[in-house]
Amino acid sequence: MEKNKKTVLYITYVDFLNNVTSGSHVRPNKMYHTFLDLGYDVILLTGEQFHKDRNERIRETIEAVKKKRPDFCYIESPVYPILRHNDRKLISMIHQMGIPIGYFYRDFYRKFPLGAQRRSFSRYVKDKGLDFLQVLTDRVLNCCDIVYFPSEECWELFHYKNMKVLPPAGIDRLPEAGRSLNHTCIYVGGISGHYDGKLLLDAFEELVKKDPSYKLILVCRDKEWNSLQHPAKNADWLEVHHVSGDALAELYRQASVALIIHMNNRYNKYSIPVKAFEYISYGLPIVSVRIQALSRFIESEKLGIVTTSEKNALAEGIRKLTANEETYQEYYENVKASLLERNLWKHRVETVDRDLSNL
Numbered sequence: 001m002e003k004n005k006k007t008v009l010y011i012t013y014v015d016f017l018n019n020v021t022s023g024s025h026v027r028p029n030k031m032y033h034t035f036l037d038l039g040y041d042v043i044l045l046t047g048e049q050f051h052k053d054r055n056e057r058i059r060e061t062i063e064a065v066k067k068k069r070p071d072f073c074y075i076e077s078p079v080y081p082i083l084r085h086n087d088r089k090l091i092s093m094i095h096q097m098g099i100p101i102g103y104f105y106r107d108f109y110r111k112f113p114l115g116a117q118r119r120s121f122s123r124y125v126k127d128k129g130l131d132f133l134q135v136l137t138d139r140v141l142n143c144c145d146i147v148y149f150p151s152e153e154c155w156e157l158f159h160y161k162n163m164k165v166l167p168p169a170g171i172d173r174l175p176e177a178g179r180s181l182n183h184t185c186i187y188v189g190g191i192s193g194h195y196d197g198k199l200l201l202d203a204f205e206e207l208v209k210k211d212p213s214y215k216l217i218l219v220c221r222d223k224e225w226n227s228l229q230h231p232a233k234n235a236d237w238l239e240v241h242h243v244s245g246d247a248l249a250e251l252y253r254q255a256s257v258a259l260i261i262h263m264n265n266r267y268n269k270y271s272i273p274v275k276a277f278e279y280i281s282y283g284l285p286i287v288s289v290r291i292q293a294l295s296r297f298i299e300s301e302k303l304g305i306v307t308t309s310e311k312n313a314l315a316e317g318i319r320k321l322t323a324n325e326e327t328y329q330e331y332y333e334n335v336k337a338s339l340l341e342r343n344l345w346k347h348r349v350e351t352v353d354r355d356l357s358n359l
Contacts, residue, residue, distance in 0.1 A: 008042055183215060194263050264309050
């Protein structure tokens with residue numbers, strides 16, 4: 001890309017350079033380093049919204065933009081609305097300069113408020129303040145040429161002029177020798193709240209009744225595991241770990257199938273979990289309960305099997321995917337092609353560049 005090197009103004013509201021462990025920092029970090037890896041010249045504005053240095057960083061960014069006009073601007077949204085007037089002013093300035101702007105809307109939990117019976121007066125006041133700031137943020141978002149969302153299901157919640165999809169992505173960690181079928185499954189993630197840990201263990205109880213060769217590697221937080229009550233917690237077919245990061249690689253290597261057990265609720269309907277892309281990064285076909293956006297992704301890419309949220313259905317989905325080597329290898333090849341051809345972080349950066357350059 002050196003011959004026609006592009007400059008991108010990249011704005012975030014987290015300090016991902018100094019903190020790469022938080023889930024909210026992963027995507028901004030991946031997008032930033034992918035821009036660099038692909039040869040872009042990046043003008044970076046990063047740092048927490050509340051940080052005392054934020055205004056100074058904004059001033060430095062304005063000076064950098066005046067010295068070298070970016071080809072486009074890409075913004076990774078904060079959890080909250082945009083809090084600082086100077087941040088909103090910067091985006092308006094970029095728009096007035098005629099620089100195309102793409103804004104990824106990452107977290108819209110405020111579309112799903114708590115019930116009134118659970119809200120204290122202080123929470124009520126805070127929410128009203130955030131509502132006002134969201135109105136100001138929406139005015140700025142109307143300056144953006146494209147507002148991206150994790151899935152197209154999100155579009156029914158918003159009314160911005162140009163909305164597109166920019167889901168998470170994966171990293172090529174495919175096994176060099178490919179994968180062969182065994183009866184070991186892996187689940188990594190929560191087992192309470194938005195996740196149905198009871199369903200997972202119930203399904204495996206049914207599975208091993210008919211075929212005791214099945215094994216489950218379950219990776220979760222120790223606090224959640226200690227709180228879960230289930231008769232299968234000490235089962236021979238169950239192996240529990242409380243690890244993350246690089247320690248997961250060996251566990252993924254042992255498995256043939258990855259599982260997703262999100263609750264089928266209104267919030268989960270709109271998301272495609274980052275975990276799905278981590279699974280396919282390691283070449284693992286997926287068995288998932290049916291959740292709208294996620295299910296459409298799995299089925300359209302032919303990554304695995306989607307079932308209802310019932311123990312017998314989930315167990316049958318696992319049996320079906322692992323029925324024989326030929327069936328399994330078809331799913332594996334689909335996973336491999338999906339990752340390498342459409343779902344790496346470079347594909348997300350290329351999408352942003354193509355969309356904004358075509359305006």
